[in-house]
Amino acid sequence: MLIQNPPSIPTLLIAIVVCYLRNTKLVVDWHNFGYTILALKLGDSHPLVSISRLYELTLAKYAYRHLTVTNAMRDVLIKDLHLGNVLPLHDRPASLFQPLSDNEKGIFLDRCAYTADEAVNIAQGRTRLIVSSTSWTADEDFSVLLDALCTYSAKAISDSPQLPELLVVITGRGPLKDYYLGQIDRAVKDQKLEMVKIRPAWLTFDDYARLLGSADLGVSLHTSSSGVDLPMKVVDMFGTGLPVLGYGNFIAWPELVQDGVNGKSFSNSEDMATAFVQLLDPADKELENLRQGALRESQRRWSSEWNPVAGRMFELID
Incomplete structure (x- = not known):
């Protein structure tokens, strides 16, 4: 199962439970951290931000593999959370975004x-x-x-x-x-x-x-x-x-x-x-x-990013 994070509450917990019940592996596609977005509204010292951080970073350890939109985010997951199997997969534009004559x-x-x-x-x-x-x-x-x-x-x-x-x-x-x-x-x-x-x-x-x-x-x-x-x-x-x-x-x-x-x-x-x-x-x-x-x-498209990383992870390409 592949899910995007954020949102993490309650998505991450539900995904972990479903994967456990169905004997399925979970892959988290990290685009940011939910608790840092919450901190913009409530402030870093708010109790809900601390709870959100604990929830998000604890449950992340139950995922099978992780994708991140930057190398810097990968480094945070590896160094701060000691997670393994973390691969960077940079976002690329949808096909409708093209140069014009x-x-x-x-x-x-x-x-x-x-x-x-x-x-x-x-x-x-x-x-x-x-x-x-x-x-x-x-x-x-x-x-x-x-x-x-x-x-x-x-x-x-x-x-x-x-x-x-x-x-x-x-x-x-x-x-x-x-x-x-x-x-x-x-x-x-x-x-x-x-x-x-x-x-x-x-x-x-x-x-x-x-x-x-x-x-x-x-x-x-x-x-x-x-x-x-x-x-x-x-x-x-x-x-x-x-x-x-x-x-x-x-x-x-x-x-x-x-x-x-x-x-x-x-x-x-x-x-x-x-x-x-x-x-x-x-x-x-x-x-x-x-x-x-x-x-x-603009020449860098999803195929050049997805296939070498996620394509091989999900065994969709050789």
């Missing part, structure tokens, strides 16, 4: 309600399209992006007239969305975003994939509750050949994003603003170099 980009940008009025400017490079997918939660601090965009706008107006205008499309839903939309409105009223348009969007999976494939730069605000997981949104961006600017102050980040090759990292809003100015300057070629790196990354 210039013609396909143009058709989508003309059709999409969030980009149609800027489609010509995007195609001609006068406007750059930036995409970020966020859960609008505490572990993805949208204020970092908003502050960076305000700084970019001020610099473009004051002393860098060569910088293009930005269309920033933000996808996703979450508990803090209304709060941050209010912050955006306030920044607009205060004339802090004169060179930037921010548009929240809700798209079908197919259109989201096309939006990524049509963008100039993807932004990840994922900070990692455990430090050893990776954001699937970045995997999807790479699937379309989209270079990524993301928060990189956690252990597992370099396993996915190679700084200066397929993306860049930041640690605060100042770093992000500096990266925007550098990458989006028409005279700078780094963004195109990062795109070539992201396109190379």
